[in-house]
Amino acid sequence: xxxxxxxxxxxxxxxxxxxxxxxxxxxxxxRETGLGSGALRGKSVALIFEKPSTRTRVSFxxxxxxxxxxxxxxxxxxxxxxxxxxxxxxxxxxxRYVHCIMARVNNHADIVxxxxxxxxxxxxGLSDLYHPVQVLADLLTLVEHKGQVQxxxxxxxGDGDNVCNSWALGAALTGIDFVAATPRGYEPARDAxxxxxxxxxxxxxxxxxxxxxxxxxxxxxxxxxxxxxxMGFEKEGRKRxxxxxxxxxxxxxxxxxxxxxxxxxxxxxxxxxxxxxAEVIDGPASVVFDEAANRLHTTKALLCFLVLSKSEFSxxxx
Numbered sequence: 001x002x003x004x005x006x007x008x009x010x011x012x013x014x015x016x017x018x019x020x021x022x023x024x025x026x027x028x029x030x031r032e033t034g035l036g037s038g039a040l041r042g043k044s045v046a047l048i049f050e051k052p053s054t055r056t057r058v059s060f061x062x063x064x065x066x067x068x069x070x071x072x073x074x075x076x077x078x079x080x081x082x083x084x085x086x087x088x089x090x091x092x093x094x095x096r097y098v099h100c101i102m103a104r105v106n107n108h109a110d111i112v113x114x115x116x117x118x119x120x121x122x123x124x125g126l127s128d129l130y131h132p133v134q135v136l137a138d139l140l141t142l143v144e145h146k147g148q149v150q151x152x153x154x155x156x157x158g159d160g161d162n163v164c165n166s167w168a169l170g171a172a173l174t175g176i177d178f179v180a181a182t183p184r185g186y187e188p189a190r191d192a193x194x195x196x197x198x199x200x201x202x203x204x205x206x207x208x209x210x211x212x213x214x215x216x217x218x219x220x221x222x223x224x225x226x227x228x229x230x231m232g233f234e235k236e237g238r239k240r241x242x243x244x245x246x247x248x249x250x251x252x253x254x255x256x257x258x259x260x261x262x263x264x265x266x267x268x269x270x271x272x273x274x275x276x277x278a279e280v281i282d283g284p285a286s287v288v289f290d291e292a293a294n295r296l297h298t299t300k301a302l303l304c305f306l307v308l309s310k311s312e313f314s315x316x317x318x
Contacts, residue, residue, distance in 0.1 A: 002118070002119055002120060002121065003121050003306055003307070004016075004121060004306060005115045005118075005121050005122045005123070005124075005306075006121070006122075006123045006124060006132050006133070006302065006306065007108075007111055007112060007115060007122070007124045007130065007132070008124070008129075008130045008132055008165075008166060008169060008192070009130070009132040009135060009136075009166050009169040009170050009173065010169050010173075010195055010199070012173065013173070014173050014174060014175075014203060016305070017136075017139070017170070017173055017174055018174075019305065019313075020136060020298065020301045020302055020305050021136070021139060021140050021143060021298070021301070023300075023301040023304060023305070023313075023316060024136070024140050024294070024297045024298045024300070024301040025140065025143075025144075025297070027297050027300050027301055028294070028297040031066075031297075035316075036066070036067050036300060036304065036316055037066060037067065037068055038067075038068045039067045039068060039069075039304050039308060039312070039316060040064060040067040040068050040069030040099075040303065040304075040307060041068035041069070042068075042069075043069045043070070043098075043099040043100075043307060044069060044070040044071070044072055044097070044098045044099060045060070045064050045069055045070070045071055045072065045098060045099065045100045045101070045102060045303065045307075046072045046074060046094050046097070046098045046100075046101045046102070047060050047061070047071055047072065047073045047074065047102050047103075047125070048074050048075075048076065048079070048081070048090075048101065048102070048103040048104065048105070049073070049074065049075050049076065049103075049104050049125075050075075050076045050103075050104060050105045050106050050110075051104050051105070051106065051126060051231055052231070053104055053125070053126075054268075054269070055267075055268065055292055055295050056102075056104055056125045056126060056133065056295070057073065059295040059296045059299045060102055060125070060299055061073060062296055063296055063299040063300040063303060064303065066300065067300055067303060067304070069099075069303075072098065086113075087105075087110045087113045087114050087117075088113050088114070088116070088117035089117070090114065090117075091113070091114040091115070091116075091117035091118040091122070092117045092118070092119075094118070095117075095118040095119040095120045096119065098120060099120055099307050100120050100121050100122075100123065100303065100306060100307050101114065101118055101120060101121070101122045101123070102122075102123040102124075102125045103122065103123070103124065103125060104125035104126045104127075105124075105126070105127050106127070106128060106232060107127065107128055108124075108127035108128055108129035108130060110127070111124045111127050121306040121307065123302065123306070126162065127162060128162060128232065129162055129165055129189055129192070130162050130165050130166045130192075131162040131163045131165075131166050131267070132166045132169075132170075133295070133298070133299060133302065134163055134166065134267045134295070135163065135166040135167050135169075135170040136170075136298040136301075136302060137291055137292075137294040137295045137297075137298045137299075138167065138170070138224070138265055138267070138291060138294075139170055139174060140294045140297065140298055141263075141265060141287055141290055141291040141294050142154070142176075142221075142222055142263075142265075144290065144294075145263050145287050145290070146221050146222065146263065149221055151175060151176065151177055151204065151205075152176055152177070152221040152222065153176070153177045153178075153179070153219060153220045153221050153222075154167070154171060154176055154177070154178050154179075154220065154221065154222045154223075154224060155179055155180075155181065155213075155216040155217045155220035155222070155223050155224065155258065156178070156179070156180040156181065156182075156216070156224050156225070157180075157181050157213045157216060157217065157223065157224070157225045157248055157250050157254070157275075158181075158182065158186075158225045158226060158228060158244060158248045158250075158275050159182065159186050159226060159227070159228055159230065159240070159244070160180055160182045160186055160187045160188030160189070160209070161188075161226055161230050162230070163226050163267050164180055164182075164188045164226070165188050165189050165192035166192075167180075167224070168180070168188055168192050168193055168196035168207050169192060169195065169196050169199065171196065171200075171205055171207060172195075172196040172197070172199035172200040172203060172205045172207055173199055173203060173205075174203070174205070175203040175204050175205045176205055177205060177206045178196075178205065178206070178207050178208070179206075179207075179208040179209075179210060179215075179216045179220075180208070180209050180210070180216070181209075181210050181211060181212055181213040181215070181216035181217075181248070182209065182211065182248070183211065183243045183244060183247075183248065184211065185243070186240075186243065186244075187209050188209060193207060193209060213247065213248055213254060214254065214257055217254055217255070217257045217258050218257050218258070219257075219258065219259060220257075220258040220259065220262055221258075221259055221261075221262055221263070222262060222263050222264075222265060223250060223254075223255060223258050223262055223263075223264050223265070223285075224264070224265045224266065225248075225250045225266055225275045225276055226266065226267055226275065227269070227270070227271055227274070227275055228240045228241060228243075228244045228245075228248075228271075228274055228275050229241070229271075241274065244274075244275070245274065248275070249274070249275060249276065249277065250264065250275065250276045250277070250280055251276070251277040251279065251280060252277065252279050252280060252283075255280055255285060262285060263285055263286075263287045264276075264280055264281065264283075264285045264286045264287065264288070265287060265288060265291050266281060266286075266288045266291070267291070268288060268291075268292055270288070304316055
């Protein structure tokens with residue numbers, strides 16, 4: 001029987017996320033001992049890339065290898081997918097070969113179609129609407145650097161993009177107060193906010209979208225941003241920079257409105273001088289490279305959660 005997919009984060013429960021983050025921390029602390037080295041022995045994972053990738057590609061390939069599995073990395077132009085085969089047929093075929101599929105796609109509808117057709121779990125490695133694997137690493141980084149802060153406040157500044165959408169869901173599932181400050185017309189997806197707000201009612205979280213970054217950042221434990229010109233929006237670069245700059249740039253003046261010990265996160269790649277200044281991203285509050293490193297550990301835990309049986313996963317957690 002097919003296990004869960006991970007397309008947005010909403011497929012997980014608060015308990016699921018707690019389990020994944022707990023195992024992530026354990027795999028990280030015991031990496032040198034080889035913990036989990038045989039967890040995926042005899043299993044293979046297909047990695048489909050329609051978009052360029054550094055962190056997703058490397059973290060998945062290394063994670064699968066360290067767990068004893070076999071990664072099969074495929075770009076869309078190397079597959080029949082690039083010659084007109086449907087994403088559904090691709091899923092039907094690949095899922096008869098492998099034990100899990102990760103896809104980094106242009107359109108979210110494609111990852112949904114792939115998951116519906118697949119016999120094995122499908123992971124969204126990034127789509128135009130969601131980036132759940134990034135947010136798992138972000139959550140682990142927040143826990144590592146802020147500890148068990150009671151209802152931490154996370155402020156998002158800038159474009160309400162795919163990472164922001166998944167962060168709204170992740171915050172709602174984990175009891176975090178999340179506020180996104182975006183210009184009009186660049187808010188996070190309505191469906192994501194609606195779903196997150198419904199989830200938040202059961203976890204005590206709050207999810208808000210406002211326009212004033214100063215208000216959003218005030219008293220925040222963590223300040224986050226992302227590029228103003230995501231992949232696929234290059235033609236809108238001039239228009240977007242005009243909409244975001246200078247008001248939505250995370251600089252020292254804006255960071256000063258957060259708590260004194262606030263951290264700064266960015267999923268990378270960053271454009272210094274645009275969404276964030278070098279003073280902030282290279283400064284003492286920045287944890288962006290810890291955040292990037294955590295992509296490996298949360299990916300390993302996620303693969304174990306989705307591919308292994310419940311008893312196998314529970315044994316690995318002990």
